[in-house]
Amino acid sequence: MRELLEYLARLLVEAPDDVRVEQFEEDDGTVILELAVASEDYGRIIGRGGRTANALRTVVKAAAVKEDRRVLVDIVD
Amino acid sequence: MTVRAEADLLTELLERISGALALDGTVAVRERDDALEAVLSGEDLGLFIGRHGQTIDAVQYLAQRAVAMLTGEQRRVVVDAEGYRARRRDVLARQADDAADEAVNSGRPVALDAMTAGERRLVHEFLRDRADVDTYSEGEEPDRHLVVAPAAP
Numbered sequence: 001m002r003e004l005l006e007y008l009a010r011l012l013v014e015a016p017d018d019v020r021v022e023q024f025e026e027d028d029g030t031v032i033l034e035l036a037v038a039s040e041d042y043g044r045i046i047g048r049g050g051r052t053a054n055a056l057r058t059v060v061k062a063a064a065v066k067e068d069r070r071v072l073v074d075i076v077d
Numbered sequence: 078m079t080v081r082a083e084a085d086l087l088t089e090l091l092e093r094i095s096g097a098l099a100l101d102g103t104v105a106v107r108e109r110d111d112a113l114e115a116v117l118s119g120e121d122l123g124l125f126i127g128r129h130g131q132t133i134d135a136v137q138y139l140a141q142r143a144v145a146m147l148t149g150e151q152r153r154v155v156v157d158a159e160g161y162r163a164r165r166r167d168v169l170a171r172q173a174d175d176a177a178d179e180a181v182n183s184g185r186p187v188a189l190d191a192m193t194a195g196e197r198r199l200v201h202e203f204l205r206d207r208a209d210v211d212t213y214s215e216g217e218e219p220d221r222h223l224v225v226a227p228a229a230p
Contacts, residue, residue, distance in 0.1 A: 004097040011090065011143035044146075049218050052142060058135035062124055063097040 001063045001071055005033050008056055013041035030070040033060065036077070045075060080108060083144050087115040087154070090140055098124050102158070112153035115140065122158045133161060134193050155195075169196060173203045176225040177210045186226035188215070197223050 002023045010016035018038035025031055035056075037045050046053045057073045064071035084106040095102040095117055102119030117125060126133045137156035144152050155162065169192075176187040189200065197214055200223050204212050211226050 001097070004093065007093055008139060012139070012146060047142070051138065051218065055135035055138045058127070058131055059094060059139065062127060062132045065124060066099045
């Protein structure tokens with residue numbers, strides 16, 4: 001999931017080298033993926049009306065289903 | 078930028094996603110009309126398509142954005158799997174016809190479910206030939222939907 005998110009995010013920004021994904025796990029087993037990008041890329045990664053961020057979440061969630069996990073994608077500063 | 082680079086990007090994108098979903102699929106990319114069409118073939122691709130096509134539509138949107146970043150141009154991208162787009166077209170055509178009949182019979186506008194921009198365009202096109210109804214879109218994404226109204230006399 002983490003590798004997938006990192007790969008997808010890099011395709012969508014001007015500064016792929018600045019894409020960072022941190023992974024955490026909550027007590028209930030939920031996986032949290034914190035995505036950070038270069039400051040000028042936040043608009044691109046969120047997209048108009050949040051469409052790009054939502055599409056990323058949808059695809060990463062499909063990958064989580066396969067691993068029988070719950071996942072949350074957080075876009076952080 | 079060459080079509081080859083776009084095709085390579087789409088192939089890798091779909092392979093990475095189908096890999097992450099543990100699906101065994103092969104990808105083919107071709108140019109069709111004004112769009113680049115990337116098709117995943119394999120068995121049991123339901124997870125790739127998702128409920129109401131949610132996942133495949135998300136993949137298609139990301140693919141379109143990724144191609145735009147690569148080339149600097151807005152190119153239409155279609156992502157398909159297991160004939161999903163053709164089946165969906167049939168469903169949409171039926172819904173469009175039903176809504177048009179209902180609008181004409183009741184004399185009132187009929188709202189369809191929310192759809193992606195590509196699907197709304199399809200329904201507009203289906204109903205363009207019917208002189209007895211007009212179509213227009215209403216609402217904001219992701220709830221933007223089509224309305225079928227009796228044609229103004």
